[in-house]
Amino acid sequence: MWAYSLAIVATGSLPSLPTLTSLALLAAALLGGILILPGRVQLLPLLFASLAGAGWSLWHNQQALSERLSLNDHGADFVLEVQVDSLPDLRRHQSGFGHSLNTASVHFSARVIRTVAAVDAEQIPAGQLLDLTWYRVDDEVRRRLRGGSRWMLPVRLKHPRGSVNPHGFDYEGWLLQRGVYATGYVRPQDRQPQWLGDKPGLVKLRHWLRDRLLELAPRRGALLSALLLGDRGGLTDEERRLLRQTGTAHLLAISGLHVGLVAGLFLLLGGFCGRVIGLYRGVTPRLLGVVIALVATLAYTLLAGAPLSARRALVMTWVVLFAWQWRHRVQPGFAFSLSLALVLSLQPLAFFAAGFWLSFGAVGALLLGFSGRQRLGLPSDEGRADLTQRLRNSGAGLLRSQWLVALALLLPSLLYFSGFSPAGMLLNLVAIPWLGILVLPPLLLGALLVATTVGSWCIGFAAWQLDLLIRFLELGREILPAWQVLGAPFGWVGLALAGAGVLLLLLPAGLPGRRLGWLFLLPPLLPMLPAATETEPHLRVTVLDVGQGLAVVLRTPQQRLVYDTGPMSGSGWSAGSQIVAPYLLGEGMPGLDTLVVSHGDRDHAGGFNGLAEMVPPARVYAPGRLADRLRSGPQQSVSSCRAGAQEDLGDLQLQWLWPQDQDLSGEENDHSCVALVQWRGVRVLLAGDISRSVERQLRQRYPNFAPVDLLIAPHHGSRTSSSADFIRWAQPASVVFSAGFRHHFGHPHPQVVQRYQSADAKLWNTATSGAITLVWQGRGSLSVEEARASGPFWYRDTGLVKF
16 A cells, blocks of 8 residues: 555656556556566565556546646636535635725635536536635625525636745645636626525535534634534634644644544444344344444544545544454554555545645654553553552653654644744643543534534533633743744755654654754754855845735845735735745745835735734835834834935845835835845846836936846836836846736736847746746856746646747
């Protein structure tokens, strides 16, 4: 099974998918080579298992790529009959700086029943999954848009696609793993949406249970829903922040604790029923309890949405139940490898998800850390052990288990979440038993008896205990060191060394060389080490892929500067916290020297709060009165950018070219801070969203302006900017457009692209290349890296033509 699983992972990790014919030729060559070897009897099973895993992974991944909306139909309009396939997630709209608005949107998944109309596009096959958003919904829509409801909806659909940035969340891969055919939004202005009724089913039952939990426990109902149903959409920002900072977010994962409790509860219930039957029939059906437990765990896993952690727990629980029924001893490693193989069979791309490593990493650490551990002594010694000694042994085992899990999850936490919580190990010593004894059992029993008075009482008790647990975590956050923002080990070599260190420390005590693992863990625990090794002079400019917005990172051995923070969506998603900060941390930059917010437009300044919270800047520049709005504390230096001023930022020289006036709001495009950054003769021009009017004034103010090596195209390449005279004035060698993929603004405009091409400038666009990094090792030596040119196979399956 290990060979089968490793083949699935290896095939899914390839930069491009081979054909099935290529795999068959490779299989024939390997088979021929093995048949002439003396150990072929042992090697043939491994070969066949590996080929089975590789073949299944290859076929599945090719199917996943083919079952997506064609790029030719990207942005097409449809009228579809659909059924809501998820619990709708209501999201309040926010302004660019996090202030709540009075409007809301609903995000939900839906299955296509039939295509009613398609405007200049192919019909969508029935059964395909869509991720949809309904903006500015009214109360009537909120009431009727429920799990299992059927609708006739006018929608505009898009090819599943996301921003591609180093160290960022792979939204495109997440959609591919879930089998999403297209994303899009409802367009009521095209046609009146029509509610067609509700259809009974599992999704409707989940929605009804969520409503009951919110009704019976209004204070903690959203948390109870997350614990029981895996639905985290109702959690508040404060609840999410608390769980993350205390290292207890994993408590909401539907895992072995949940599935094991369900199995135990129904195993006891089945055993009781079997004994009752035995009283009347004279024979007790031993299999009844196991069958009931198997069915109950499967039903609960489906009710919880079948997340990856629950699937792993389900398989391992079933293995234990079958072994118990047939009185066979099962090695824990067998159950672990079997669950790994089955999870990867169901979803060969599951290993790209954080939950895969968190779930299997925690269980694997416990199995490895406690392997071969036996208590020495005679049975009589065990019998004479007093209660204090037993409690001490139990406490030591519990402490060790938490230490093993915390150690195993350190690297996944740094890789996926850019930090870890030192307090998590101690708080989990209390939180896990509390949840497993006082919250989950009454919650599960209450859900089973939800229509009765006893069920309501159980849910109320679970909510009360959960509220006490949350208060305990809030107290722990104040006393203990909470979330520490750190990046992953720098580079693949650092990551491999850190992984080896974790593996050594997880080994059972007493093995030689085990404590050497601490040496390999120094890089992630001391994040200043990667930066300290960068002695080679260089300038690295990364234009991040933030969609329709802008975020540029400039880095030298002595300076870390960010120009603009990307957009913030109406639902609260922030490019600052989700793209810019993870990139900085992943590149070994836990601190930020300089942050420039060019102007107050949402697509440039929207991510400010999210970025400043995770990576606080030492100094901030913004135009006019916007600088005062961005002041977040007395320790932060906030200044206005003003034409003519110059700043020496380590080995960078920054010259402000615009604006001339400080008495302005800083909100308009023409208020943008225009900066010329120089490093060893390399000149980078950052122009914000200026229009032709400002371009003309720049030409007049700086008539002898020298050519620039890199220009970030003004206003994303809008036709209101980048005039022919401006291009002749700047004479850029390279130009980068930061724009959304096939956005309705149409950036960059074809005429603008043509003007830059006529000036012999090299052009890049984040919409087609992902994040773009330009590196100067010295004057004239430029190398360019495109995020979509490296990474998983689905980045390359675009068929797009670049400049």
